[in-house]
Every structure is written in structure tokens, then in C-alpha cells.
Amino acid sequence: xxxxxxxxxxxxxxxxxxxxxxxxxxxxxxxxxxxxxxxxxxxxxxxxxxxxxxxxxxxxxxxxxxxxxxxxxxxxxxxxxxxxxxxxxxxxxxxxxxxxxxxxxxxxxxxxxxxxxxxxxxxxxxxxxxxx
Amino acid sequence: xxxxxxxxxxxxxxxxxxxxxxxxxxxxxxxxxxxxxxxxxxxxxxxxxxxxxxxxxxxxxxxxxxxxxxxxxxxxxxxxxxxxxxxxxxxxxxxxxxxxxxxxxxxxxxxxxxxxxxxxxxxxxxxxxxxx
DNA sequence: ATTGCACACGTTATAGCATAACGCAATTGA
DNA sequence: TCAATTGCGTTATGCTATAACGTGTGCAAT
Ligand SMILES: [Zn+2]
Ligand SMILES: [Zn+2]
Ligand SMILES: [Zn+2]
Ligand SMILES: [Zn+2]
Numbered sequence: 001x002x003x004x005x006x007x008x009x010x011x012x013x014x015x016x017x018x019x020x021x022x023x024x025x026x027x028x029x030x031x032x033x034x035x036x037x038x039x040x041x042x043x044x045x046x047x048x049x050x051x052x053x054x055x056x057x058x059x060x061x062x063x064x065x066x067x068x069x070x071x072x073x074x075x076x077x078x079x080x081x082x083x084x085x086x087x088x089x090x091x092x093x094x095x096x097x098x099x100x101x102x103x104x105x106x107x108x109x110x111x112x113x114x115x116x117x118x119x120x121x122x123x124x125x126x127x128x129x130x131x132x
Numbered sequence: 133x134x135x136x137x138x139x140x141x142x143x144x145x146x147x148x149x150x151x152x153x154x155x156x157x158x159x160x161x162x163x164x165x166x167x168x169x170x171x172x173x174x175x176x177x178x179x180x181x182x183x184x185x186x187x188x189x190x191x192x193x194x195x196x197x198x199x200x201x202x203x204x205x206x207x208x209x210x211x212x213x214x215x216x217x218x219x220x221x222x223x224x225x226x227x228x229x230x231x232x233x234x235x236x237x238x239x240x241x242x243x244x245x246x247x248x249x250x251x252x253x254x255x256x257x258x259x260x261x262x263x264x
Numbered sequence: 265a266t267t268g269c270a271c272a273c274g275t276t277a278t279a280g281c282a283t284a285a286c287g288c289a290a291t292t293g294a
Numbered sequence: 295t296c297a298a299t300t301g302c303g304t305t306a307t308g309c310t311a312t313a314a315c316g317t318g319t320g321c322a323a324t
Binding site: 158159173174 | 280281282283284
């Protein structure tokens with residue numbers, strides 16, 4: 001899927017996420033955009049829905065937050081499963097792909113005749129700096 | 133860690149989860165226990181906190197729900213990372229462990245000097261029955 | 265040109281998930 | 295006995311997400 005031209009709200013939300021140091025909750029994004037006319041959560045959630053669809057933003061299920069894709073330009077949807085390491089102290093997120101992990105997980109679910117749609121891999125812990 | 137004797141509330145919550153067909157939200161558990169005197173969400177969340185600590189219940193981050201461990205008797209914490217396949221149609225959950233997946237993920241984070249604490253792997257999709 | 269449709273947007277209200285803060289009672293162990 | 299710990303009950307609050315309604319705009323088919 002190619003990323004279409006973003007609408008005004010989508011651009012605003014994406015810019016906030018791109019400039020952020022780490023993942024943001026929808027309500028944090030809302031607060032950062034009040035000066036730009038945002039008044040309600042739905043304005044954020046509707047933009048996020050599209051950005052997720054385009055693959056330029058990821059949702060971190062374990063912390064109810066959103067982060068800009070770390071691979072600008074590429075289409076993250078084509079990399080297979082995306083995994084995240086999330087520092088619980090500073091919020092920094094590392095994003096990576098591992099085909100062997102994909103392969104093992106998909107082999108297992110196929111063996112169960114399970115049809116996968118969306119996979120979440122999130123490792124919470126401490127980044128190098130915060131663990132020191 | 134060995135599982136201590138459960139308190140009354142912990143037993144009630146655990147029994148509800150064990151008898152359930154699939155994962156339940158905390159508020160669903162609350163509703164099922166109103167006849168037993170439960171009145172407030174905290175009664176459920178406090179019991180869940182302990183059950184998670186003992187490893188007899190798992191939290192499914194992607195659907196804000198809780199499920200009894202599929203490996204009664206064993207201590208699930210000792211199996212390394214636990215992965216779940218969650219049917220989005222019927223709610224059925226399959227739980228499994230894969231040491232190779234653990235190994236790859238842990239090797240990657242070690243390479244980043246990241247110190248992992250808790251890992252979530254959740255595959256949402258359709259089970260064999262629902263995909264037919 | 266008019267109609268119909270798709271889509272983004274704005275607003276209000278509501279639903280669903282989780283914890284803070286207080287106090288009380290029972291247990292334990294010094 | 296006294297202090298510390300743990301579980302429990304209650305009230306209130308905060309955070310996350312969506313339902314339902316209406317508006318306006320652009321565009322294609324008639
Ligand atoms: Zn990405
Ligand atoms: Zn950190
Ligand atoms: Zn388990
Ligand atoms: Zn199913």
C-alpha cells in the first residue's frame with residue numbers, strides 16, 4: 001500500500017509523533033494540538049486510524065500509545081511482523097524485524113490452522129542508558 | 133515461585149476465569165461476581181494483580197482481558213516467553229511457548245544492551261472453526 | 265446542472281478500562 | 295504489646311476509546 005497525501009489533521013498528528021522522543025497516548029497528542037484547533041479525542045483517533053492503516057505509525061498495545069514508524073520511506077507493512085523494545089524508564093522505543101521469529105510464529109499458528117491477521121510483539125524493560 | 137494459598141477473592145476471580153470459554157475483561161469478571169458480594173473494580177484488579185504475580189493468570193494486552201493459564205500445575209513463568217493466538221471471532225485463546233522465538237528476541241535485545249523485563253506476544257486472527 | 269456518493273471533519277455524549285486515596289480488620293513476628 | 299504487613303471495602307477520579315449525529319467538500323454518473 002502506498003501512502004496517500006495526508007490530510008491536515010493527519011499531518012498534524014503525524015508531525016507530533018515524529019517530533020516526539022517516544023510514544024504518546026492519544027490524549028497527550030490531543031493536548032499538544034489544542035493550539036492547532038483540536039478539541040476532541042475523535043480528531044486524534046480518526047487521524048491515527050488512517051496513519052496506522054498507511055503503516056507510518058504503530059500502536060503499542062501494552063502501553064496504549066502510538067509511535068511514528070522508525071523506517072521512514074520504507075513501507076513497514078512489507079517487513080512482516082514488527083517487534084518493539086520499550087524502555088519503561090525513559091520511554092524510548094526500538095523497532096525491529098526478525099524473519100526467523102516471524103517464521104516460527106507463523107509456522108506454529110499454521111499448524112493450529114489458525115489464520116493470523118495482526119501480531120503484536122512488545123518487550124518492556126530498560127534501555128542501555130536507563131539500566132546503567 | 134510457588135503459588136501460595138489463594139484468598140477468598142483471588143479464588144473467586146480465578147474460578148471465574150478458569151470456567152470461562154475465553155478471556156474476560158476485569159469488568160466482566162466483576163459482573164459475574166456481584167452475586168458473591170463484589171461491588172467495585174478494585175476488588176477484581178487486586179485479585180488479578182496477585183494471580184498474575186503467581187503466574188496462574190495471563191493478561192492479554194491487545195484486548196484488555198485476562199485468561200487462566202492453559203498449563204495448570206506447571207509454573208508458566210518458568211517457560212520463558214508465552215505467546216498467544218487469539219481468535220477475534222469467538223475469543224478462544226491458544227497459549228504456547230517457543231524457545232527459538234525467545235532466543236532470537238533475547239539475542240536481539242542483548243545486542244542492543246536492552247534489559248528485558250516482560251514480553252508480550254499476541255497473534256490476533258481467526259481460529260480454525262471461525263475461519264471456515 | 266443535478267444528484268448521489270465517499271470522505272474528512274466537528275461536536276456531544278457515552279462506554280470501557282484502571283487506579284488513587286482513605287479507612288478498617290486480621291495476621292504476624294519482634 | 296506494638297509495629298508492620300496484607301487483604302479488604304468504598305468512594306471518587308482519571309485515562310482510553312467509540313457511538314451517534316450533523317456539516318461541508320470534492321467528484322463522478324446521469
Ligand atoms: Zn515501522
Ligand atoms: Zn531508557
Ligand atoms: Zn500460562
Ligand atoms: Zn474462533
